[in-house]
Amino acid sequence: MENPAKILIFDNPEQLALAAAERFVEYAHEAVHDGARFTVALAGGNTPKRVYELLATEFKDRIHWSSVYIFFGDERCVPPDHPDSNYRMVYATLISKVAIPAENVHRIIGEGDAHTNAQSYEQELKLFFPGLLWPRFDLVLLGMGEDGHTASLFPGSEALNEKSRWVIKTRMDQSRQDRITLTIPVFNHAAHAIFLVTGKGKAKRLAEVLHTPSGSERLPAQTIQPAEGSLEWLIDKSAASLL
């Protein structure tokens, strides 16, 4: 059974980031208590940056970093030192600032052949989550683009129909940039999924995503609905202005 999404509206992006960091800590405690490791797939883009900064500062001492395993929901096909690299952003804001063992960080390789790198990441995940039809992340953090995409699942893309692969190569048509993304079933097997959405520019699309029936290939963010997990939308007032 799908759980209904919880929609939470915050006065500003800072309040939203604090709430997201608080959830990260809560779910980390929950997972470590149950099974000794906390697995998280992080979002790229701008919105989660502040969350990562908070985790690396104010929240740092509330997390047992050696039990945290970092994965990525998607990556841009660029080297890890490129300004567009999600790994670069997460490394700068979080990974380089906390005592997480290097072997706990599983980046998606952006340089080289995208298809091969997608396959390698799938293999890496299968080794980490052995014997499972789908991996079960304790937490996936997600953003939403102004066109309704999430991770690198873009409107109308073939990637939206993927039913067996865990990781695939895809492409952002506007920038013609190759991307690598986890697939919809992977996100939908997570224990907790959290969307972070801020800014007036996203208000119209967000209202469509949350208030129109799901199932359209036009609004990939609607496809994220963990079957046995929680789904929360953390939204700031500006993005929520048309809800």
Ligand code: 6PG
């Ligand atoms: C990426 C993402 C992507 C992002 C949205 C929102 O690598 O770009 O994972 O799905 O979350 O595009 O991006 P902003 O937070 O920058 O608006």
